[in-house]
Amino acid sequence: MDDRAEDQPGDHLDEINRRIINGLQVGFPISDRPYRKAAASLGISEQELLERISTMLDNGILTRFGPLYHAENMGGSLSLCAMKIPDAEFDQVADLVNTLPQVAHNYRRDHAMNMWFVLATETPAEKQQTLREIEQQTGYPVYDMPKEKEYFVGLFLNV
Amino acid sequence: MMNKAIDIVDLDHRIVLATQAGLPLDPQPYHRIAEQLGVEASQVQQRMQQMLEDGRMRRIAAVPNHYKLGYVANGMSVWNVPDERIDELGERLGALDYVSHCYRRPRHLPEWPYNLFAMVHGTNRSEVMDKVRRIALILDDADLGHDVLFSTGILKKTGMRFKG
Numbered sequence: 001m002d003d004r005a006e007d008q009p010g011d012h013l014d015e016i017n018r019r020i021i022n023g024l025q026v027g028f029p030i031s032d033r034p035y036r037k038a039a040a041s042l043g044i045s046e047q048e049l050l051e052r053i054s055t056m057l058d059n060g061i062l063t064r065f066g067p068l069y070h071a072e073n074m075g076g077s078l079s080l081c082a083m084k085i086p087d088a089e090f091d092q093v094a095d096l097v098n099t100l101p102q103v104a105h106n107y108r109r110d111h112a113m114n115m116w117f118v119l120a121t122e123t124p125a126e127k128q129q130t131l132r133e134i135e136q137q138t139g140y141p142v143y144d145m146p147k148e149k150e151y152f153v154g155l156f157l158n159v
Numbered sequence: 160m161m162n163k164a165i166d167i168v169d170l171d172h173r174i175v176l177a178t179q180a181g182l183p184l185d186p187q188p189y190h191r192i193a194e195q196l197g198v199e200a201s202q203v204q205q206r207m208q209q210m211l212e213d214g215r216m217r218r219i220a221a222v223p224n225h226y227k228l229g230y231v232a233n234g235m236s237v238w239n240v241p242d243e244r245i246d247e248l249g250e251r252l253g254a255l256d257y258v259s260h261c262y263r264r265p266r267h268l269p270e271w272p273y274n275l276f277a278m279v280h281g282t283n284r285s286e287v288m289d290k291v292r293r294i295a296l297i298l299d300d301a302d303l304g305h306d307v308l309f310s311t312g313i314l315k316k317t318g319m320r321f322k323g
Binding site: 036057117 | 175178179180181182184185186187188189190200204207208210211213214215216217218219220221222223224227228229235245246249250252253254258259260261262263264265267270271276306308309310311312313314315316
């Protein structure tokens, strides 16, 4: 049964969980009792906030809760790369690419550029080397699309 | 002075490793991290605050699973916009509540004319396409061409991890 069209995002969540998700997407205090502080602004107790975060992590509503680090500012190198692979060779090339530990995510997309992966390396030199390695092993060019600028994204996934 | 600088770099690194999987679910999470690292909670707070200020940390936050929230469709919308207007337009798209990431990236002509990427989320594909049309209206004559790429399979998803 496909009932997705009728559902609004977050319909299955109660009001408090929605408030937590919206409130904690933006930020969390660095202080001695940060959960107490965050809970007060959400209108619940510290204990309830801890329990609800824990439950939402367990049931997968939240994928994580904690510091989000910025790879490039930490000295690393991140890039989005695309490849145009004929269907007949797709699985084989995907296996080759996925073997590399530097490949963090890899998605198939419905476009002539059908393979899109994120390359996370400790240095720019390692990135160049990895790109060359992929090109040599697969025989296809890699279109390197590192972000040149990141635009501010505020609260998304408003529930 | 030298030693102090090295210690801070090392402490920051250990804090990253200790927290990349998440913040402890404890009333005093920074105290728990400090105990684990053998330092004072005030040092952990101070270093995390510093990483937040200098941009090594984006924020401390909850990351919702958009699939579980009902946003099962996501389209990577890609736009060819004039270079001289891209910053202004990128800021506007980033502010939309259905856009989760917005980046400027290099074109690869002639195969790839697009320089602005905006990830658009929706409950189904037609909703994503409606939102893409709304973006096209916002961009107006700055939209020199666009496309939407839906993912048809996750081939790998290990996420990014900092090594020890």
